[in-house]
Amino acid sequence: MLLASKIFVHSIEQAMGRVRNTSMSVLLVLLCCICLEFGSATNTITASRPIKDPDFIISNNTSAFKLGFFHPKNSTNRYVGIWYNNISASTVVWVANREKPLRDSNGVLTICEDGVLVVLNGEKEVIWSANVTNSAPNSSAQLLDSGNLVLQENATGNVIWESFQYPSDTFLPTTKISANVRTGKKFQITSWKSPSNPSIGSFSCGIQPPSSPQAFIWKNGSPYWRSGPWNGRIFIGIPDMNSVYLEGFRSGANPDGSSYITFEYVDKSNLSNFALTPQGNLVQRYNGVEDIGWLAMNSDCDVYGKCGAFGTCNPQNTPICSCLQGFKANNAEEWNRGNWTSGCVRRTPLQCERVNAGGDEGKKDGFLKLKMMKVPDIAAWSSAREDKCREQCLENCSCIGYAYETGFGCMSWTDKLIDTQQFSSSGVDLYIRVAYSELDKVVDVKKIVTITVIIGTIFIFICTYLLWRWMAKQKVARKKKATKILLFNREEAPLKFHGDNLDQVKVQELPLFNFEKLASATNNFHLSNKLGQGGFGPVYWGKLSDGIEIAVKRLSKASGQGLQEFMNEVVVISKLQHRNLVRIFGCCVEGEEKMLIYEYMPNKSLDAFLFDPHKEKLLDWRKRFNIIEGIGRGLLYLHRDSRLKIIHRDLKASNILLDKELNPKISDFGMAKIFGNNEEQANTNRVVGTYGYMSPEYAMEGRFSEKSDVFSFGVLLLEILSGKRNSSFYHDEQSMSLLGFAWKLWNADNIIALIDPMIYEPCFEMEMLRCIHVGLLCVQEFAKDRPIVSVVISMLKSEIVDLPHPKQPAFIERQVLSHIDSSIGDKKKISVNDVTVTMVQGR
Template structure:
């Protein structure tokens, strides 16, 4: 407690300069709603919480800043999910801090620790800490100090936690993308993962520098020449091999001292005294004096001739000029453009919506077609060119070009002419390699040299990374090795038909799922490419997000957002876990899956047939929301397509429609059949395939059909659901499932009708016909096992499942 005494003294003294009234509200309750023009102010009037906007893009963020100086933002609550405009709202729902805007996309601010009680309050403290706690007991559920942004305040714990588990957590600082943009930037300040006595800064290219070490009594920074700094006191703490962290307090000389990991790679130290704020910027250099030795950890140098600076202008550009648009923030879009030296400009906001449109025409051509009345924001590499500049340029070109031509023509030799083609090809190949390396530098740690890329891999990178209407971040293999602890067994989440899946942790603190192509996998590069090309174009809350890929040597790796609750089958087929899924949660999962499939079939930029829908391909996030994954078998349909045919039927036995399994025919109705199986499995808690394995004369579909005809549908229901739902709801859902698994594709409803059936109780349901599998197993062939064998022999069956790690 002694370490907090100086902090208490500063809080008392600081209240003298605050102009905030004593009755200012510092607590958010379930009855409150914080909007753009409202704030919380800490009890002493020191810190303020509310919404602020990025001046260039107009995006809004939830943040905490000093009441005396709103430009000094110390924490950002939604760095990865910016709000579109001033429509942002913060409120407490079901005990959690919920952030949303006019898009109605909800972000749980305290996603790391979700509340179990709906009776909570959130208070902004004079320390700058925003604390969510149970109203009755005062137990802290979550606090902003545990998820710092770029600022290190007194009392914060910077380090590693839960070290004795397979999923340790990290409190780190990540710089802003730029002085104006609070998105995650290039620099990360963290405790060294091996030697806990050191603090290390990592740059986006994987380069690192130790900037401080614990000498047993004090934390010594490389820019500190004294043996002991009297401005602050650091403490190094360990807890029973579970945690190791640093925390600090400032002395009486200043009201407050804090540190900021800046977007330029410097460590800025701020001081507050008597209401005044000033700072000192420390270059992180290898010599202790902080001088310019050329070995400083500074911002990445540009690899493009025109640099990485962009001028900003209002307006819009014709759609014919851009290479398609994708949904991402300004910072990510800028990173994509910077990574490709051919990118001349990009648009990050169009008609008030966040987009990312990249342009590759000459800057001169782009400036000719800019519609200055448009509502977008255009970023042009190297600055804009005025008309007068253009006239001067033409004048000098008229003189310089003929002269340059004569000077160049004279020394040209036949040898240079003969070798010109080879040199041009080598130059273009090197530009490709350099551009890919820039992307690797900015996304992950890499020491890859151009020689490691053979011709085949360059072609693959070009095909996957430079599609006409999509670019996907490329991770280096070394960064994935680091994130997964060299693919440690403890980080393995499971294994599917593609290969093993591992949990990983990036240097910026993001948790990821890493899917690595196995050498013995029946799926290969074609499925890898297919998944990348399909899922890149999709954005929906019920589809898993693909963060990037890695193509290096013989490695083909996909990097996804991490789903903490693993896959749906790990819950509904587990006798213990399925008790956690009451009727409401199961219905939420069913409806979410239906919405995701409907988006694929009707509302996405492309019409997608998934072809491998099953419970193991439905992942669950921290709030048990379903996300469809694994698009390796998916197929893209045009508007005129109604069905397709393949000679290689690949899927999972028990989920495939009969027309696909027996004849290779697939359509939207194939996915509808798979959804029907999943729905019945969720309700019953039983596998459809399990009936076959037990040589049961009725599979799950046949059993559901038999009970429905006898008016005993509720007997199919999982016994753990007893008392949590009405019999009418269960019967209606089972009927929807039976409608989806009818034998003839034309009899099945489309996903639009399915969504209506599930969400609208007044929607009249037709009577279902016999399910496909029931009809086949009720044929004149009495030997059900032989029927099953003939059915199975026609398909390349996969029974891949990802199980939760223990």
């Protein structure tokens, strides 16, 4: 390592031979050690400072990467490469002389006279050189903290060559994998031939434009695996990919017109990468070592075109290949043998085919809907909306299928449908064009299935009836057991809290607070400590003996809620941890007392600022946008990223608490609903929540889902932008809600009038208008039209540039409230915005 340093050491040794003074010799030895120490820290190669096997250089700031000479496992050949420092020399991320190995340990990596980076063997022959067309004599090579080796001109600092443009088998953060349709030039990674031979193997991985880039793995030039199109957030053919998982992926265009895909982790210390194995699998390696995370190839269905044209693959089925509905095997004998490459053919000709063949026109073709599919390859793209997408395909005789992806657009196919796959989750709805008679066959099958289900239901009912008495007794026993918790006295509570009762409600993970301790902290629940009053009961400020400030929610004995809501909040929030969710410290159940203890929020709730003429000045646009983003992140965690899928059902301004930096935290989970892993929607006869924030399908029919919370978020977003309550229009002479007012301004092309004058600044106008647009998309009348939370966040952050036109919101006319009390009955707990059974002022 460091040839120049060794020459310097040799010179020092000669000088020491001429020096007779012992003390001077000692000083020279020390100077030698210091020079060696400083020399080993360099990250640069020059003509006068090459590296010689087995020397190396290390990237300076993070010391994450090392450049030097190595030999693969089970091989004596030497190569120049880059690998992770302090992790594993076997995890090589780049190789220079892949095709021409060094046969001994006499190699040198240096800058030659014309400024090109070269690898020399023991006979000073060039066995590898950087591909440079505009070299400069005075150049140097530097290993960056990203793992990129750059050759640059010393005088100007211009980079004239970099290893990231010539990757080996590894895709590092900030590397660009690109392709140019016009020139055909590609930057892609290529596999090793084997773990002991880094020369170029049979597999390569890159992207293929033009309409929307897809990632491909090719085997000897033929497609081997396909990711599906990039929709601006994810590759829609990778079922377990979302905008957070595999974070940092993005696409773009280079100045030369080529399209590229790259990725970058927010956490710069994350050393994960993607590597193409000699077997043709693209894998994610965590922290640079061989711990494998994500895999491109998980089953035979991931092999490109496994089931041939018009065939579809499902790894859960046996056999894995089947023909699409309306099609049959092209070669039944080969198909039955498991040779599916011949694919499938249409059973009944389409209308246009019948006319062209001189037959009767007959009835019009139709579309069969296939859910959760990997869309076929070679799609044509257009910006048409979903309804127009269907019409365009139906009017085009050559169109044989279409699909629509929100935020991406319309895809259609005119050639063979190849490389389709059935996913168990995620995927896209694929519509296959078939003759009208094929639609009738599907209807007949549905009738048979329906009759079978009815007969099976009757049989199950008879069996159930035989066990009815036993089940009735068990039900009575469970009710008695559930009521035991109400009989706790203060002395027995700590003991019983770890018994059978708490196994039912699952609160054993929460710390228990003593009633006397809470009474002392809140000055015996004095009126001066009261923070607010909701339908659940009062909330008090308190301070524990260790100085921690808390908010105590005390269940009122006269509350319309009770044990069910109390236990629901305990079970839900005790299992959630997120910076935008209020934190629960514990609970107290003693006698008839039931209390929840939260972190204290000094700025109380959002509505205390938003609708107060004096305080709203404290919320400028940047603070309001930060609050909007924080609420969105909290909802995303509840809906998708937590170990439980939670629907809040009562999202509103008074349930958004603000900490001392005005960061938002979602609170009050008494009405929340836990969904199963595969559960998308639920019905209830007990509608809970707040009028003005409840979605129409929930308020009218008791149906709720993620889209119910999205509706509430949309109302909240419009309130934050306008500074007006949704309910403030109930008695307005315009006779409309905030949603109706916003819709009226939108249609009048005057939506800017909705913005609160207190926060309006011309430099933020486009961002504010975009937020209003997103808010209107969230409050559309039909749930299917509303985006999911992850899409909403991408829209707000402008990751999705083109937003769809919003449809008419729900409840745009004045709500009739005079009959509410008489219509709610015992099964509904609903309130009018600021008078709600779940409202709690600040904690």
